[in-house]
Amino acid sequence: MEYRKFGSKVDYKVSALGFGSMRFPYLPDGQVDEAEAIRMVRHAIDNGVNYVDTAYMYHNGLSEVIVGKALKEGYRAKTKVATKAPVFYMKKADDFEIFLEEQLGRLDDHFIDFYLLHALNKERWEKIVLKYDVLKKMERAKKEGKIGSIGFSYHDSDFTRFKEIIDGYDSWDFCQIQLNYLDMENQAGVEGLRYAASKGLGVIIMEPLLGGSLANPPEAVESIFEMAEVHSERTPVEWALDFLWDMPEVSLLLSGMSSMEQTKDNLLYAGRSKVNMLSEQEKAVISRVQETYKDLVLVPCTKCQYCMPCPFGVEIPQVFEAYNKSASYTKGEAASLYKNLTGKADQCAVCRKCEKMCPQKIEISSKMKEIATFF
Ligand code: SF4
Ligand code: SF4
Incomplete structure (x- = not known):
């Protein structure tokens, strides 16, 4: 295992890979395969992983319980544990403490090394974190020895909002952002990575494979990787991970x-x-892949959700996502994704309310006509 600096505020070298506990395997009856999940977490720790990440909401609360069990029998001493406060469920001032106690109970532990506010965006930052004085509550929990380092994970449309959150609190130790070779300018983006690192924060990268989709790239992309004159034996997964590990500002990939x-x-x-x-030469291979993906994108929707909700129930970003997938997958696979949507393109009443909100200036209503015909 390789170990990396975790910013300048936390005196701990983290493993280049962290164990993300949001996609544990399932048994045929639909239950989480707890025994296999525990075996996987322990195997990772046996091989040098020293950061195990979970969250209140993963696997409907079961993830924290399984992580707690996996860290018995001496494993807790070999790793740090991270979990996330469900900010989006906080409706009153003392919810922070209530959730924290519940999480400690689920983990069957008295201490969480890295505690994050989960999925911050502008609205949650202003209407929950600042309104309920959550940062002071985190500091109190730290003084009481219940949590260690203080951080947040981020899911909002752009760097500006990310910067507001970073600049809004002096004592962030670390943050967690979505980044991969296709999301360089989405959400916090690479600009966010560099900004957070310049402020001394450790930066954890989530979705390095964009929800797994970079593991199975379309044929046009796969052939670029296969034909690459450098390290052509790398799998698409390894290309995607190496692209991030290359960056000095990255602490660990989840x-x-x-x-x-x-x-x-x-x-x-x-x-x-x-x-x-x-x-x-290797960076040039990734650049070619990024360009190829751009050509495959039929609608430049970033899934920012500004256009939502549609008064006629169209799930606008999901419709665009299914359509874009039709360019990279076979039409059949994209069609089955589309079929499962409850708000399809043919529900569009051309009111054009959404178009005023779209930062990408997409002519949404005319695209909906095109997509309805396509599917
Ligand atoms: S134009 Fe269509 S998709 Fe957009 S808000 Fe109106 S009905 Fe919904
Ligand atoms: S259609 Fe535009 S506003 Fe809606 S999610 Fe996509 S980029 Fe954002």
Whole structure:
């Protein structure tokens, strides 16, 4: 395992790979395969992983319980544990304390090393975190020895909002952002990564494989990787992870692992990782892949949700997502994604309310006509 600096405020070297506990494997009866999940977490720790991440909401609360069990029998001493406060469920001032106690109970622990406010955006920051004085409550919990480092994870449309949150509190120790080679300018983006690192924060990367989709790229992309004259034996997963590990500002990558095979593969890749590991030729391969993906995108929707809700029930970003997938997958696969949506393109009444809100200036109503015909 390779270990990396975790910003300048936390005196701890983190493993390049963290264990994300949001995609545990399932049994055929639909229950989480707890025994296999525990085996995977322990295998990762046995091979040097020292950061295990969970959250209040993962697997409807079961993830924290399973992580707690996995860390018995001596494993707790070998790793730090991170979990996230469900900010979006906080409706009154003392909810913070109530959730924290519940989480400690689920983990069957007295201390959470890294505690994050989950999925902050502008609205949650202003209407929950600031309104209920949650930051002071975190500091109190830290003084009481219930939590260690203080951080947040971010899901909002752009860097400006991310910067507001970073600048809005002096004592952030770390943050968690979505980043991968297709999301360089989405959400916090690479600008957010650099800004947070410049402020001394450790930066954790989530969704390095964009929800797994970069593991199975479309044919046009796969052939670029296969034809690459440099390290063509790398899998698409390893290309995507190496792209991030190359960056000195990245502390660790979180991967939500669903099988022992994925866990072993990721451990292997993490062991080979280094800061500045990519040559100029290798970076050029990724640039070609980014360009190819751009050509495959039919609608430049960033899923920012500004256009929602549609008064006629159209699930606008999801409709665009299914349509975009039709360019990279077979039409059949995209059609089955589309079929499961409750608000389809043909529900559009061309009111054009959404178009005023779209920062990408997409002519949403005419696209809806096109998509309804396509599917
Ligand atoms: S134009 Fe269509 S998609 Fe947009 S808000 Fe109106 S009905 Fe909904
Ligand atoms: S259609 Fe526009 S406003 Fe709606 S989610 Fe996509 S980019 Fe955002």
